[in-house]
Amino acid sequence: MKKIRVLVVDDSALVRSLLTEIINRQADMECIGAANDPLIAREMIRDLDPDVITLDVEMPRMDGIDFLGRLMRLRPMPVVMISTMTAQGAEVTMRALELGAVDFVAKPRIGLASGLRELASEIVDKVRVAAVAKFRRPLLPVLTPPGSTAVPAAASAARPTNSLIGRLSTEKMICIGASTGGTEAIKEILVHMPADSPAIVITQHMPPGFTTSFAARLNSLCQITVKEAVHGERILPGHAYIAPGGKQFRINRSGANYVAVVEDAEPVNRHRPSVEVLFLSCAEMVGRNAYGIMLTGMGNDGARAMREMRDKGSYNYVQDEASCVVFGMPREAIAHGAADEVLPLDKIAPALLAKLGASGDRLHNRI
Missing domain, CATH: 3.40.50.180 (Methylesterase CheB, C-terminal domain)
Structure with missing residues (x-):
């Protein structure tokens, strides 16, 4: 069986290590690389051609949303966002879904290592779904910011x-x-x-x-x-x-x-x-x-x-x-x-x- 080839993009060494471990434990998937920022990820995508990317939101040099927007314009592929369970994290996640991310996982704010391990089945399920999901371009652009009274x-x-x-x-x-x-x-x-x-x-x-x-x-x-x-x-x-x-x-x-x-x-x-x-x-x-x-x-x-x-x-x-x-x-x-x-x-x-x-x-x- 062809394995799902996953690239992990996260600025946290701990998260990269945990996600790599979780993915590699699955018989049907493998982590083919891990990048600590989007610019490195861009080169790895070109060289490794992953099936699915897991993408953090807050990263140095280029945040996850800017990277996702560019990725979906230039080389669309399935993305699962790794989001923080905060009001700001939720807002950014909604923007990511609008830009074309397939799904997201909400990582805990405290107890990160144990929390991600508890989320292991959810993470790999969403990677599997992303691998077979139909890519869609956004049906409507991001038209107005939250709180606006404008009608599209x-x-x-x-x-x-x-x-x-x-x-x-x-x-x-x-x-x-x-x-x-x-x-x-x-x-x-x-x-x-x-x-x-x-x-x-x-x-x-x-x-x-x-x-x-x-x-x-x-x-x-x-x-x-x-x-x-x-x-x-x-x-x-x-x-x-x-x-x-x-x-x-x-x-x-x-x-x-x-x-x-x-x-x-x-x-x-x-x-x-x-x-x-x-x-x-x-x-x-x-x-x-x-x-x-x-x-x-x-x-x-x-x-x-x-x-x-x-x-x-x-x-x-x-x-x-x-x-x-x-x-x-x-x-x-x-x-x-x-x-x-x-x-x-x-x-x-x-x-x-x-x-x-x-x-x-x-x-x-x-x-």
């Missing part, structure tokens, strides 16, 4: 005129699940949603802290308000709610209102947050008023629950293989008979808006 042209152009969506938005709900490659896929959906969109609930596999930065970046790009879900809050139209990392997120009802349940429950399908948990609650609480969307990701989380949603009357969209970074969760959703439509990523939002518009027209005609 793509989102502005998507705004329907004389929209009827708001007439049905209090009863409808859009439910999205994603994993590897999902941060950019979710952005591609949300920037096209109008301000009177039905409420949107989202589970993206991500560790604690990083979902805060993810929500902030999306909020700076979208017409709708994007935020982390908070336990007990009412789920409102014109808002998207992202499952906080390290928590389970589901929907409940309080009278006529939908409310968020955010709790310290056990992992499901090895994930916390889990798409399965969110989708099962959408099937039970929203039923035929739900629209399900399954996006790129590794594994099978949410497939069974998405079929449950469809059995309860939801209408479901699944991302097609050609546009997925990893066609795992979508493949399983299709295999479970959960899909009403299988579409390229850039066709999902238009199809959903057309479906919502048709529902609005039917409601208008009844009125």
